[in-house]
Amino acid sequence: MNKKQIEELKKKLEESRSSLRSTLEKFAEEDTKPEGDWDTRFPDFKGGLEESADEVEEYSSLLPVEHALEIKLKKVNEALEKIENEDYGKCEKCKEDISYERLLILPETKVCKRCN
Template identity: 35%
Template structure:
């Protein structure tokens, strides 16, 4: 079980990561897809690929932001650091690397299979 001080440390790290992600999401603007009416087909294909990549990156960032928001909610409701699947404590080594983790090592392996 995590101490109050440990939870506060992880909460601070989560809040900092959240601020960075919000800034990154706001700065990640999609390309102006198809803005050139006389653009060549190859250029349009490159623009399409660039647009798709930027959308995928933004979606990944938004998913991570959602995971961080859920972890911050768990710090407030007293369930932070507890595996959502089995109810056991999440290893500190995992939380040190990925503080938004919601599964212990054993359950992560089971889900990955």
């Protein structure tokens, strides 16, 4: 990959990071320790009993979403770190270069198509 291609992927990763963060911020608080951990806000029970049940249900349904976003955000951050360390675009399993075409679709991936 040349510098321009890496810049392009870096831009994609940064965009994806800010959109993931803003989605998470809508319903979760960032946990400062451990870093990169987010907690879904538990609803406060100001409504009646029936309303509270709905809120608890909503809370439970948000947890897996939060988890998935958190994992993706972590991968995005790790990829950005690798760009900083000039270690980006290598498969973690076979150490071969990951193709630019694959990175364009999945810039946060850590493995090549073969090892996936």
